[in-house]
Amino acid sequence: MSSEALFRRKRWKSIVFALLLILIASIVVSLxxxxxxxxxxxxxxxxxxxxxxxxxxxxxxxxxxTIITEIRLPRVLAGVVVGMALSLAGSIFQGIFRNPxxxxxxxxxxxxxxxxxxxxxxxxxxxxxxGVASISLMAFLGATLxxxxxxxxxxxxxxxxxxxxLLSGIAVSTFLxxxxxxxxxxxxxxxxxxxxxxxxGFSYVEWVDVLVAAPLILAASIVSYFYSRDLNVMQLGExxxxxxxxxxxxxxxxxxxxxxxxxxxxxxxxxxxxxxxxIIPHLVRLLVGPDHRVLIPASMLTGGSLLALCDGLARTIxxxxxxxxxxxxxxxxxxxIMGAPFFLYLLRRRRGxxxx
Amino acid sequence: xxxGEGRVTVRVLGVECSYGSxxxxxxxxxxxxxxxxxxxxxxxxxxxxxxxxxISGVLKxxxxxxxVEGLEVGSVKPKLLAKTLAVVPQEFxxxxxxxxxxxxxxxxNPHLSRLQSEGAKDYExxxxxxxxxxxxxxxNRPINQLSxxxxxxxxxxxxLAQEPKVLLLDEPTSHLDVSAQLEVMDxxxxxxxxxxxxxxxxxxxxxxxxxxxxxxxxxxxxxxxxGRPEEVLTAxxxxxxxxxxxxxxxxxATGCLYVVPISTVKEVARLNRSVHLxxxxxxxxxxxxxxxxxxxxxxxxxxxxxxxDYEVAQALGVRVVSEAPFSPIxxxxxxxxxKLVKSSSAVVVTCFPVGSGNLKNLEVALxxxxxxxxxxxxxxxKPEARDFTGGRAAEILKELKALKAxxxxxxxxxxxxxxxxxxxx
Numbered sequence: 001m002s003s004e005a006l007f008r009r010k011r012w013k014s015i016v017f018a019l020l021l022i023l024i025a026s027i028v029v030s031l032x033x034x035x036x037x038x039x040x041x042x043x044x045x046x047x048x049x050x051x052x053x054x055x056x057x058x059x060x061x062x063x064x065x066t067i068i069t070e071i072r073l074p075r076v077l078a079g080v081v082v083g084m085a086l087s088l089a090g091s092i093f094q095g096i097f098r099n100p101x102x103x104x105x106x107x108x109x110x111x112x113x114x115x116x117x118x119x120x121x122x123x124x125x126x127x128x129x130x131g132v133a134s135i136s137l138m139a140f141l142g143a144t145l146x147x148x149x150x151x152x153x154x155x156x157x158x159x160x161x162x163x164x165x166l167l168s169g170i171a172v173s174t175f176l177x178x179x180x181x182x183x184x185x186x187x188x189x190x191x192x193x194x195x196x197x198x199x200x201g202f203s204y205v206e207w208v209d210v211l212v213a214a215p216l217i218l219a220a221s222i223v224s225y226f227y228s229r230d231l232n233v234m235q236l237g238e239x240x241x242x243x244x245x246x247x248x249x250x251x252x253x254x255x256x257x258x259x260x261x262x263x264x265x266x267x268x269x270x271x272x273x274x275x276x277x278x279i280i281p282h283l284v285r286l287l288v289g290p291d292h293r294v295l296i297p298a299s300m301l302t303g304g305s306l307l308a309l310c311d312g313l314a315r316t317i318x319x320x321x322x323x324x325x326x327x328x329x330x331x332x333x334x335x336x337i338m339g340a341p342f343f344l345y346l347l348r349r350r351r352g353x354x355x356x
Numbered sequence: 357x358x359x360g361e362g363r364v365t366v367r368v369l370g371v372e373c374s375y376g377s378x379x380x381x382x383x384x385x386x387x388x389x390x391x392x393x394x395x396x397x398x399x400x401x402x403x404x405x406x407x408x409x410x411i412s413g414v415l416k417x418x419x420x421x422x423x424v425e426g427l428e429v430g431s432v433k434p435k436l437l438a439k440t441l442a443v444v445p446q447e448f449x450x451x452x453x454x455x456x457x458x459x460x461x462x463x464x465n466p467h468l469s470r471l472q473s474e475g476a477k478d479y480e481x482x483x484x485x486x487x488x489x490x491x492x493x494x495x496n497r498p499i500n501q502l503s504x505x506x507x508x509x510x511x512x513x514x515x516l517a518q519e520p521k522v523l524l525l526d527e528p529t530s531h532l533d534v535s536a537q538l539e540v541m542d543x544x545x546x547x548x549x550x551x552x553x554x555x556x557x558x559x560x561x562x563x564x565x566x567x568x569x570x571x572x573x574x575x576x577x578x579x580x581x582x583g584r585p586e587e588v589l590t591a592x593x594x595x596x597x598x599x600x601x602x603x604x605x606x607x608x609a610t611g612c613l614y615v616v617p618i619s620t621v622k623e624v625a626r627l628n629r630s631v632h633l634x635x636x637x638x639x640x641x642x643x644x645x646x647x648x649x650x651x652x653x654x655x656x657x658x659x660x661x662x663x664x665d666y667e668v669a670q671a672l673g674v675r676v677v678s679e680a681p682f683s684p685i686x687x688x689x690x691x692x693x694x695k696l697v698k699s700s701s702a703v704v705v706t707c708f709p710v711g712s713g714n715l716k717n718l719e720v721a722l723x724x725x726x727x728x729x730x731x732x733x734x735x736x737x738k739p740e741a742r743d744f745t746g747g748r749a750a751e752i753l754k755e756l757k758a759l760k761a762x763x764x765x766x767x768x769x770x771x772x773x774x775x776x777x778x779x780x781x
Contacts, residue, residue: 098451098452099451100452226470226471227470229465229468229470229473232454232458232462233462233465235450235451235452235454236448236449236450236459236462237445237448237449239409239414239445240443240445240448242413242414242434243412243413243414243434243438243441243442243443244438244462244465244466244518245433245434245435245436245437245438245439245465245466246434246465247433247434247435285452285453289453289454289455289458290452290453290454290458291454291458293473
């Protein structure tokens, strides 16, 4: 048995390594998609030029290099980072709630972020901080404050029952969504901007967004890895987890904070992108099993690849449909239109694993 | 607990506990020695599970203290406690598709630091626990696809992987078939021989009596009796706590105490119609119960002490004219019984074998009928078939018939006859 278990560990490593390769490939492919059609070799060369030592040997035309490294690369990386963050949060929240229907937005991050961003748009808040747009900052603030509020409302004595958390999350979300609608009514000509933010996407992403959000998300993922065994044991129920030495309340608080931090950072960059955080952990669980120590990294890599590719697809579909007009489909639409049928297919095929 | 000479491993001292404002434990004190199996019995809502939850540190007592191997539950870190104490809950639901081995390996959690992952030692401990519980062949099966018995054993394996000194089990045999129940209990017993201390709750008194060295009986959030099974499981205790009449005996095959609940104690408004039952050898037990349920005032006799019908009558609180064990009926018992019979509204004579020792019982019936007390004979057999007196008994039975005693072929018929002749005034 022990050798078999060790074999399983080795399999985890090779799966994660394979997913890492897929992620790199997705980034390259996604860089190749877009309004200006650039040859594949140019993309590879422009990337390689950034590498130390190698850079001096390659030459890429200036305009094309700018398109790739200044316009596409931050956008593609934003997709990767957001996909990773949402998948991380989805895995964590499905684990905490022991519920495969939980997603990163379940305890109010989405409504909080939407409210913060709407406020910034309607009030016409100007420049942000450290080069990050005020809309992003307000979205981040809205999300984190909302989760803190939901968490403190849900406290019963020394405990925070997950059912309370879930229900308070729904109530607070509903309340804030109503406020967003009020702001929408008051928005006037800014309604368009507000609507576009709510749809989610990477159209306005800049390098600074990626550079600020990525370390946050990276830190959240590293810390959550150390809590992933706790998350496993919590799948036996909170009472059993405590009887197995897990300080359940503390772990729950830390994990909720990490998941919310990652989601807030993601939402600040991209607005609300649905379905990634729900479906990726499901998909990856079928591939690697339910152990969070492999589920979390594997989900993050898969989510990153998927969102980078979906964004590339969104840009391409826009180009085809509107014949030259630089309009594009919001990436959230692409993830939902592709993800929902796929999810239903999985649900029907593998329903045994959901106990149905 | 009280009588053992072993070292005390679990000590519960004056524990009071509440859910909100509802008191759920009210001053519980007990101690368990190393290697003992303590069975906690009691009706639903008596506080059995609550007590286990307190000992495992999930519930914090309002008053009192709990020590497990010298660790003060509640102030010690959960991880430290989990190395000493493992819990097998009654319901065990695992979210997502973990295998049985994954779950058993989770039992190693208390032995691992946050940054550590399982090593060869942990795999070995998990493998050994599965071997011990006979679940190794289930290792790669998803836990949620196992049968109730298999799952229970895997959860016990998980608890053993913790390498605990004390094991708490909440209803370890509930929802299991008989063979799985015995397997689980044999397993627990064998673990105790290796020095593990076990505290378990039970609904099945017989299983508890058979497998536990000590029992504690809980009622209304308190422990009302504790000690060896024969001290705790008495007919009086069972009646007081569960509200049922019960026969408590030693089983000749297992040598263990066994409890047979007979009926719930309910005060039926007794009719002032009394029926005297002449029976013996177990022939009257069923009729006795039926008469009581129908609301009759029941008497019986003459019965030898130790006769099966005598035991039943005792358990049901029926007034009996008795005779010493295995002795023929004496004249004085005969007279006493006859007096009682003549004061009854009717007599029922069951189909008991008649020998020289109890022939007087038939004479009682004959006397009663002559003095006008209506008599019902239950006779599924020919009179000769139960006559061991060389014809005398058959003669009396024929005479009874000649004197218009009523005849029924079974207890139901007899009850119908009694109801028709004894119409309430």
